[in-house]
Amino acid sequence: MTSKEKITAIKTSRKLHDQVEGSYLALMAAKGSKNWEEKQRYLLADMALHLYQTAMNPGQLKLDELRNNLHAIATISDQFIPNANLKESTSELFEREL
Template sequence: MHEQILQLVSQAHALTEQGAAQETNQWERKKLVLADLSLHLVQTALRSGPLDARDLQQRLFAILTLADGLLPTVDLKLTAEVLFAASQPKPAASKS
């Protein structure tokens, strides 16, 4: 079932990229880019093998960052920054 979904997502991905490239209205272009990023998230989730946590974090960060302007009453940029900070390697504790 994953492969069938991924094939459809691949087609939708091509259409959203084409639509975004042709769209002259900035608001509509932003919505198409958000849809495109969401399709990348589906691809990440359904890829065979273990889920790549770093790839998932990057996809979510991009979606939250772009969606920030679409939801003016929610601070998604702050959420994206928290997600980014959580994904950074922690410094090794020094031994005393």
């Protein structure tokens, strides 16, 4: 994929991001409410799009952004897969220098 193609893909993902983030912000849900899981799914999709943008950005991969993306995704996913200890596993992402 050329840099130009990557930039086009990122622009498309920004449109998707705006839609997903808008849905997340519009859905009023408190933790434990019937809409909470749906709201968290929007948040997970939002973070996945950030990861996509980080990975597709032309040039050198920004490791601090990658680390933050992975931390967010693992933290949100922890509630869906609680036995995997995903949130706890993210502590190692920040223990070592990049």
